[in-house]
Amino acid sequence: MTPRLELDPALVARARELAARAGQPVVDLARQHTTVSVERAVLRLAGLTGTDPLTGGVDGGAEGTVPWVNRVVDAVREQVGLEQGVAMPVWHALTSGDAPSLQSLAESVGAGTARFELPTGGDADRAREAARAAVREGIARIDANRRRREELVALHGDPPRRPWIYLIVATGDIYEDIPQAQAAARAGADVIAVIRSTGQSLLDFVPEGATRTGYAGTYATQENFRLMRAALDETSAELGRYVRLTNYASGLCMPEIAVLAGLERLDMMLNDAMYGILFRDINPQRTFVDQRFSRMVHARAGIIINTGEDNYLTTADAVDEAHTVTVSQLLNETLAKEAGLEDWQLGLGHAFEIQPELPESFRLELAHALLARSLFPDAPLKWMPPTKHMTGDVFRGYLLDGFFNLAGALTGQGILLVGMMTEAVVTPWLSDRDLALQNVRYVLNAAGGLHEDFHPAPDGFIAQRANQVLAESVDLLEKILDHDKGLLDAIADGTFGLMRRPADGGRGLDGVARKSTEYWNPATELLEVSGG
Numbered sequence: 001m002t003p004r005l006e007l008d009p010a011l012v013a014r015a016r017e018l019a020a021r022a023g024q025p026v027v028d029l030a031r032q033h034t035t036v037s038v039e040r041a042v043l044r045l046a047g048l049t050g051t052d053p054l055t056g057g058v059d060g061g062a063e064g065t066v067p068w069v070n071r072v073v074d075a076v077r078e079q080v081g082l083e084q085g086v087a088m089p090v091w092h093a094l095t096s097g098d099a100p101s102l103q104s105l106a107e108s109v110g111a112g113t114a115r116f117e118l119p120t121g122g123d124a125d126r127a128r129e130a131a132r133a134a135v136r137e138g139i140a141r142i143d144a145n146r147r148r149r150e151e152l153v154a155l156h157g158d159p160p161r162r163p164w165i166y167l168i169v170a171t172g173d174i175y176e177d178i179p180q181a182q183a184a185a186r187a188g189a190d191v192i193a194v195i196r197s198t199g200q201s202l203l204d205f206v207p208e209g210a211t212r213t214g215y216a217g218t219y220a221t222q223e224n225f226r227l228m229r230a231a232l233d234e235t236s237a238e239l240g241r242y243v244r245l246t247n248y249a250s251g252l253c254m255p256e257i258a259v260l261a262g263l264e265r266l267d268m269m270l271n272d273a274m275y276g277i278l279f280r281d282i283n284p285q286r287t288f289v290d291q292r293f294s295r296m297v298h299a300r301a302g303i304i305i306n307t308g309e310d311n312y313l314t315t316a317d318a319v320d321e322a323h324t325v326t327v328s329q330l331l332n333e334t335l336a337k338e339a340g341l342e343d344w345q346l347g348l349g350h351a352f353e354i355q356p357e358l359p360e361s362f363r364l365e366l367a368h369a370l371l372a373r374s375l376f377p378d379a380p381l382k383w384m385p386p387t388k389h390m391t392g393d394v395f396r397g398y399l400l401d402g403f404f405n406l407a408g409a410l411t412g413q414g415i416l417l418v419g420m421m422t423e424a425v426v427t428p429w430l431s432d433r434d435l436a437l438q439n440v441r442y443v444l445n446a447a448g449g450l451h452e453d454f455h456p457a458p459d460g461f462i463a464q465r466a467n468q469v470l471a472e473s474v475d476l477l478e479k480i481l482d483h484d485k486g487l488l489d490a491i492a493d494g495t496f497g498l499m500r501r502p503a504d505g506g507r508g509l510d511g512v513a514r515k516s517t518e519y520w521n522p523a524t525e526l527l528e529v530s531g532g
Contacts, residue, residue, distance in 0.1 A: 018477035019330035030292035036511040041255035045138030068106035082513035091131040092119035142262035163416040170195035172214035193246035201251025225264035258294035262301035272308035286508035299340030310351030310384035312497040323472035343378035351384035367465035369411040385419025405443035
């Protein structure tokens with residue numbers, strides 16, 4: 001997968017330099033702050049699971065829906081604040097004999113008897129040593145899962161060709177998702193994405209256990225991760241190729257879900273720097289702090305991230321705003337690499353969303369796809385199918401999906417999400433998925449190697465359009481740097497997806513805390529050894 005367009009190398013270098021400068025204030029922000037979800041992720045790495053049986057959900061739901069990690073972090077925040085992190089007060093309580101285990105300490109929090117304080121001197125040294133040892137066990141499990149993935153890929157083999165075929169299942173019931181996912185893998189899917197229940201990204205807790213009541217998707221929980229991974233391992237052995245599993249590390253619990261993905265050997269995670277800000281109105285500061293920690297976990301776990309640039313084109317014009325996609329890709333790249341991710345882990349997003357009636361629409365799609373492929377030659381780009389201009393005419397939709405698949409073959413995309421002819425009509429039936437996979441298989445069998453022969457003329461329409469979008473991207477990055485607060489101000493101005501999201505607005509800001517000089521996080525310390 002090598003570049004097929006002759007882009008101006010000086011302009012490419014300028015774009016990356018500007019993206020790094022635009023991203024630096026966000027990196028500084030993330031380094032200077034913590035969040036309730038980052039601190040809860042520390043406790044999850046140390047093995048704390050389960051829910052308080054005496055607490056109801058934040059929505060007045062059934063008993064036992066508030067996780068112990070939430071209860072403990074909330075208690076620490078109330079008694080001593082989050083500015084120093086939860087590790088020192090929690091493990092001080094344990095090393096002082098207040099409770100024999102983390103689980104017992106959580107139960108004393110539920111009973112209202114736990115008291116937290118910041119240790120000093122020798123007490124601080126003992127707490128730090130105990131916290132580091134506990135969190136190291138969780139990271140060791142993540143390391144073991146990465147090795148296990150590599151063993152299974154060596155045993156069963158990877159798919160014989162690129163792009164990998166990516167297909168979504170989403171019934172709301174994990175026990176219905178499993179047979180659908182296995183059937184999809186048998187029909188040719190290489191990556192199974194279990195889409196999340198609507199609204200889970202707005203929950204400030206991660207549900208527990210196997211769930212059967214999701215709406216338009218299935219809740220992301222550790223047990224659901226475990227069940228699906230085990231099922232796909234069985235199918236991988238049956239098929240003789242390793243089938244990858246994807247979920248979503250986004251929303252208010254991004255760091256925790258990233259940890260759970262590492263603990264249960266997921267292979268890809270949706271993890272965009274700005275998606276939650278723009279499309280879920282989650283506070284920008286909360287998002288950028290959480291995403292840096294989550295990407296450090298993904299880097300360690302060997303997980304491929306998928307970014308969400310395709311979503312911009314559902315609210316903005318795919319031609320007029322094409323440069324915002326490129327700018328977001330460049331920003332996602334610089335922020336991901338700072339957190340320790342490598343090129344092969346950057347599933348940067350883009351989409352086939354140009355109005356089909358526009359003259360030369362397919363040539364424009366090829367130009368935009370080749371620009372992404374040329375800018376990021378070593379990244380497994382995630383190519384998204386048409387959704388915005390799907391009308392309910394399934395025959396027209398099937399044709400558009402065929403053109404989308406052909407564009408993916410021509411431009412050497414890495415991950416191809418299967419388009420559905422019933423998009424905008426119904427949640428796909430198994431028969432819809434089967435037809436969609438037939439479409440993909442035909443195109444890739446007939447034209448899968450065509451990218452080797454496809455070399456647009458250096459002075460032709462496609463090359464000129466790609467260079468135009470790149471130049472517009474550089475102009476936009478320069479404008480972002482003209483803002484007082486750089487990227488944060490640009491987001492507030494509606495630069496991406498036409499969504500205006502101020503830095504002090506949205507959900508989750510109350511869960512952000514500025515680190516004190518005494519802040520310490522054993523997870524960050526251990527992850528940064530191998531990260532950014």
